Amino acid sequence: MNNTTAAPTSDFPTEGRIAAVDYGTVRIGIAICDPDRILASPLEVHPVTQPDAGGYEADEKYFCKLAIEERVSAWVVGLPIHCDGGESDKSAEARKFAIWLKRVTQLPTRLFDERYTTVAANQKIRQSKTTRKKTKKRIDAIAAQVLLESFLEACRYRGELAGNDLEDVSSTGESLID
Template sequence: MDTVLAFDFGLKRIGVAVGNTVIRQAQPLAVIRAATNDGKFAEIGELIRQWQPAVCVVGLPRHPDGVEHEMSVRCRRFANQLHGRFDVATVLVDERYSSAVISHQRGEAIDDRAAAIILQQYFDDESHS
C-alpha cells in the first residue's frame, strides 16, 4: 500500500489531500496558507515526512479547450520543486473541472476538497492502477 498526496496549487493557498493505492479514495487533508514560499515548503515538508508518499499529484489547470495558461506554468514549476526538494515522484493531473465540481459549495477552505477531487481523478484514471 502506497500513500499518495495531492496538491491544488494556488498563489495564496495550497489544498492538500491524501489517499492510498489500496482503498483508492481521496480525503481532504489540509490547506496551506503560509505567506512565504519557504513557509509553504516547510509545511509541505512536514506533511511529506508525516505521510511518506510514494507519489505526489499536482493539479494542472487548463482552459476549457485544453490550452494551458499562466497558472499551468506555475503548477509545473511547483511539481518540479516538490520533486527536487523532497525527492518524491510527481504526476500532473488535469484539474480543468475540479473547481466547477465544488464551486457551488460555500466557504473559503475549498482548496483541500479541490485537491481531493484531483486525487480522485488520479485514482480513477486506469493508467495509474
C-alpha cells in the same frame, strides 16, 4: 495499475499514499488517499508564503514534514488547462511548483489536468450543507480531493498511470490531455 505502459522515465510508485495538490498563489489545497488508493480525503489548506517572504521556497519544511507525517509516496499536482486544451500563466506556475515539490521532497510527482475540479468541489460543498465560512476554508482541499479522485479513477480506468511526468511536459502551450 499497470506501470509498464507509462513513460520509461516514470518513477511513480504503484502503491502507497498519494497526496494531491491544488496549487494556488494564495492557498494550496491538499488531499491524500489511503495506502490502497481507494479513498481520497481532503487534508488541509496551506496558506502560501508571500513572494517577499521567500514564496513557496519558504514552505520547504512544511511539505517535507507533511510527506513524512502522512507517509506520502508520491505527489499529484493539478495543472490548470483551459477548456480548449491550452495553457496559461497559471499552468506555468503549477508546473514550476511541481518541479520544486519533487526536488525538495525527493518524491515522484506527476501533473494531472485539473479542469472542472473547483466546479466539482463547489458542488460537493453545496451538497454537504457546510457553513459559508467553513466552505471558504475548505474549498481548496476539496478541490485537491476531486483532483485525486479523478487521478485515481483515470489510472484504474486506463489500466496505466495517468497524468504527465514532469520531464514529459513542455511549456509550449500544447494540450496535456493524454
